[in-house]
Amino acid sequence: MEYEVVIGLEIHAELATKSKIYCGCTTEFGGEPNTHCCPICTGMPGVLPVLNKTVVEYAVRAGLATNCTISSFSKQDRKNYFYPDLPKAYQTSQYDLPLCKNGYLEIEVDGEVKKIGITRIHIEEDAGKLIHDESGRVSYVDYNRCGVPLIEIVTEPDMRSSSEVKAFFEKLKSILEYTSVSDCKMQEGSLRADVNLSVRPKGQKELGTRTEIKNLNSVRAIVRAVDGEARRQISVLERNGVIVQETRRWDDEKGESYSMRDKEEAHDYRYFPEPDLTPIVVDEAWLDKIRSSIPELPDDRRKRFMAEYGIPAYDAALITGSKPLADFFEAAAKVSRNAKSISNWIMGDVMKKLNDTGLEPSDMPIKPESLSKLVSLIDENVISGKIAKQVFDIMWDTRKDPADIVEKKGLKVVTDTDAIRSVIIQVISANPKSVEDYKSGKTKAMGFLVGQIMHETKGKADPQAVNRLLKEELDKL
Amino acid sequence: MEGSFLELTKLTALMAAEKIRKREISVIELTNAYLARIDELNGAIGAYITVCAEQALRQAESVQKKLDGRENILPLAGIPAGIKDNICTRDVKTTCASKMLDNFFPPYDAAVIEKLSESNVVILGKLNMDEFAMGSSNENSWYMPVKNPWDHERVPGGSSGGAAAAVASHMSCFALGSDTGGSIRQPASFCGVVGLKPTYGAVSRFGLIAFASSLDQIGPITRDVADCALVMNVIAGHDPLDSTSVDIEYPDYTTFLKNDVKGLKIGLPKEYFGSGLHEEVKAKILDAAKAYESYGAIIEEISLPFTEYAIPAYYIISSAEASSNLARYDGIKYGYRAKEYSDIIDLYKKTRSEGFGTEVKRRIMLGTYALSSGYYDAYYKKALKVRRLIFEDFQKAYQKVDVILGPTSPVTAFKIGEKTANPLEMYLSDVYTVSVNIAGLCAISLPCGFDSKGLPVGMQLIGKPFDEGTLIRAAYTYESNTGKSGVTNCGI
Numbered sequence A: 001m002e003y004e005v006v007i008g009l010e011i012h013a014e015l016a017t018k019s020k021i022y023c024g025c026t027t028e029f030g031g032e033p034n035t036h037c038c039p040i041c042t043g044m045p046g047v048l049p050v051l052n053k054t055v056v057e058y059a060v061r062a063g064l065a066t067n068c069t070i071s072s073f074s075k076q077d078r079k080n081y082f083y084p085d086l087p088k089a090y091q092t093s094q095y096d097l098p099l100c101k102n103g104y105l106e107i108e109v110d111g112e113v114k115k116i117g118i119t120r121i122h123i124e125e126d127a128g129k130l131i132h133d134e135s136g137r138v139s140y141v142d143y144n145r146c147g148v149p150l151i152e153i154v155t156e157p158d159m160r161s162s163s164e165v166k167a168f169f170e171k172l173k174s175i176l177e178y179t180s181v182s183d184c185k186m187q188e189g190s191l192r193a194d195v196n197l198s199v200r201p202k203g204q205k206e207l208g209t210r211t212e213i214k215n216l217n218s219v220r221a222i223v224r225a226v227d228g229e230a231r232r233q234i235s236v237l238e239r240n241g242v243i244v245q246e247t248r249r250w251d252d253e254k255g256e257s258y259s260m261r262d263k264e265e266a267h268d269y270r271y272f273p274e275p276d277l278t279p280i281v282v283d284e285a286w287l288d289k290i291r292s293s294i295p296e297l298p299d300d301r302r303k304r305f306m307a308e309y310g311i312p313a314y315d316a317a318l319i320t321g322s323k324p325l326a327d328f329f330e331a332a333a334k335v336s337r338n339a340k341s342i343s344n345w346i347m348g349d350v351m352k353k354l355n356d357t358g359l360e361p362s363d364m365p366i367k368p369e370s371l372s373k374l375v376s377l378i379d380e381n382v383i384s385g386k387i388a389k390q391v392f393d394i395m396w397d398t399r400k401d402p403a404d405i406v407e408k409k410g411l412k413v414v415t416d417t418d419a420i421r422s423v424i425i426q427v428i429s430a431n432p433k434s435v436e437d438y439k440s441g442k443t444k445a446m447g448f449l450v451g452q453i454m455h456e457t458k459g460k461a462d463p464q465a466v467n468r469l470l471k472e473e474l475d476k477l
Numbered sequence B: 001m002e003g004s005f006l007e008l009t010k011l012t013a014l015m016a017a018e019k020i021r022k023r024e025i026s027v028i029e030l031t032n033a034y035l036a037r038i039d040e041l042n043g044a045i046g047a048y049i050t051v052c053a054e055q056a057l058r059q060a061e062s063v064q065k066k067l068d069g070r071e072n073i074l075p076l077a078g079i080p081a082g083i084k085d086n087i088c089t090r091d092v093k094t095t096c097a098s099k100m101l102d103n104f105f106p107p108y109d110a111a112v113i114e115k116l117s118e119s120n121v122v123i124l125g126k127l128n129m130d131e132f133a134m135g136s137s138n139e140n141s142w143y144m145p146v147k148n149p150w151d152h153e154r155v156p157g158g159s160s161g162g163a164a165a166a167v168a169s170h171m172s173c174f175a176l177g178s179d180t181g182g183s184i185r186q187p188a189s190f191c192g193v194v195g196l197k198p199t200y201g202a203v204s205r206f207g208l209i210a211f212a213s214s215l216d217q218i219g220p221i222t223r224d225v226a227d228c229a230l231v232m233n234v235i236a237g238h239d240p241l242d243s244t245s246v247d248i249e250y251p252d253y254t255t256f257l258k259n260d261v262k263g264l265k266i267g268l269p270k271e272y273f274g275s276g277l278h279e280e281v282k283a284k285i286l287d288a289a290k291a292y293e294s295y296g297a298i299i300e301e302i303s304l305p306f307t308e309y310a311i312p313a314y315y316i317i318s319s320a321e322a323s324s325n326l327a328r329y330d331g332i333k334y335g336y337r338a339k340e341y342s343d344i345i346d347l348y349k350k351t352r353s354e355g356f357g358t359e360v361k362r363r364i365m366l367g368t369y370a371l372s373s374g375y376y377d378a379y380y381k382k383a384l385k386v387r388r389l390i391f392e393d394f395q396k397a398y399q400k401v402d403v404i405l406g407p408t409s410p411v412t413a414f415k416i417g418e419k420t421a422n423p424l425e426m427y428l429s430d431v432y433t434v435s436v437n438i439a440g441l442c443a444i445s446l447p448c449g450f451d452s453k454g455l456p457v458g459m460q461l462i463g464k465p466f467d468e469g470t471l472i473r474a475a476y477t478y479e480s481n482t483g484k485s486g487v488t489n490c491g492i
């Protein structure tokens, strides 16, 4: 039987505000345990929360950028449950009146454009972290993350494959980055997703029983979890089994999900309006102010990059997918006459380096002007493309200027015909067999000889000059 | 020496402050007098959980030093006060009269404590109360019950029982209490002193350990109305640290200390004089109404039809909020932790079973139930609707009258142990006070005579939101004309 997979996402993004949602503590990641907290975020008796206005602004920004309706009146609610990382034993969140609702994003998969509905975006506070002692007998609590503001973005079950999920997630991530709502650093947990997934026989109207996979913190894990869970559910159904509605955890190393205990399921969170906080009122004036603070979004930027810098649609889509990458491209392209080459470098060597080192584009060690300079060094024939890769590696590691690197290491293209000619003569006399082959019409031998010459000159010889001079010398024989 | 000490503790804040300003007495003398009085009486009455003798004397010395050679002296400078033990005091144990917080030393002062300190008030100690402010008799203290200074066999009321008893027995010049459903007014009435529940949002709740956040308010318990106005001048005001604090201009409450109610329209809600109200109490309240008429006020009968739903709505809303507010006492971060436990769930269960008293546990269970899925709409949501209706009752009434007069409590102080077996009967003794909290209004309880047993009777004046001024004016007029105030010694 053919099955259809139905997927919805719940995405938690930590907001990039400087201070926490209800107190003045810093939101900075890391720090010694329990150094970024105060009586308010550790839930001491008698303290009261005061809502950080910037949290509302950022959440509204996210809502506007995802085509949501912004509620002029919304409230905050308490979600009650006991856990040591939750000092008040309730999380302040939003229940029935979220800040933003009824939005959507358009994604493109295999050339097809599709709208993915966004049910709601609400604000809430993050919890702390438990640190379990290796002995297994003691656990410690770190409250640094307590009260870091989050938005939860809930989508409609509109996605049908892991590629749609990937496209949606990446689009949303880029929007959150563009609007500076979140730094979206997935390894630091500032962006994480829960996947709600069910399968049904193709053509069936009713949804199947869904499972929820919690806390996925990389795009790769999301994609693998969607595929893995879809496979699992289909195989259960194929064996006439029953899908249990439950929360599951994805083990990315093993590539499988497993059920979390029912204890988690039995929660009755007893939501009720937070009496220590007043309703959130967003009036037209404030909304206008927030609206005007939203910068150019990825779709618009993609179109502009194609028009302004003449790069192909594919390049523009890939680069504008990440705000830091797009910022990097634009800064480099602005001072370059060869935007396409800049784009090639970004899509090739830059992205490979980021991947290999696990760095976020925002942590890029090279400056856009340096890449632009590197491209002009190639274009002006100061260095060869091959040498450029070496220079790029050095730039990445040392953050030095490419021209300086070329100068110091003596990597300039050798255009001096006398110098090249003397190497050619050397190579010819050292490889009589190849010379003979060439003479007998085996043109391949020419390539071998060029290779030898480039090797001898450590790649610095101008390839055009080498070709021309070699031919001259061979023809003399 | 004893004699003169006794004289000093008889002074109201206004009178004592005057003597301090005139250098007739020193802050240290006054503080010593109160400490001696506490030494003498606290064993019998149990008003204080913690007495900060050393700290109070240190503070008295430093205040006196500040005052020496200074002309501009704040009105409450050097006045010793007691603080209900659910108001956080930095480095001074703040217990909520619970085993759960028996070891809790807050690293911060409540906003009201900061204000008192800035006004150079001397803090004598922390006052006994019903555990987490849940109770109407002060029998729910983990430490000891408070005795009514007028009759040690009787309760002082609750939950600010220690505060009212301390002021009535002159163990503090004034006190700060908290009122969630009558917890300032009912003990004030039982102990024959003045107690004001300010409008919700008039006094910062920052540092008040929450019982029911949407109802709690800190307020003064004083010997007389003038002191009440003086204390309100210090504690009322907007606080950006309390989101529910209201940002308006707050008046100088002493400007309302006027013996004048001519033309003031006073409403008597018929629902406040029905069955359940003790005849002797009823008689005193009606006497007071007549007195007001004789001072030139206009008395009108009014109706507050939703009154009978106030108690159930109050117990649902306050317990629901309490179930959440008290969830943080889990043995993880501060306070009591069970000695032995097998895992985290067991730690929670044992800590909370052992750390909380019966009444607190009863309300947590009640509140948890009211918020549970499947019951939320029938209980909590309905209670919120009733809350709205009660508020509208008052709104309509205030189109006709300026202030509402009624009893504070249906009875005078009852015997210790009399109602502990029947929590529902205990809850019903809050019948005239809870509506005020539900509707977010202000109300004052002031003495209006004694019953045949010689126990104080309190009357309650209920005002429009942020109209404490009118309450103070009306109360002051009655007090000035009758001489009935907490200045009258309870005879100890």
Ligand SMILES: [Zn+2]
Pocket (backbone or CB within 6 Å): A020, A023, A024, A025, A036, A037, A038, A039, A040, A041, A042, A147
């Ligand atoms: Zn904090």
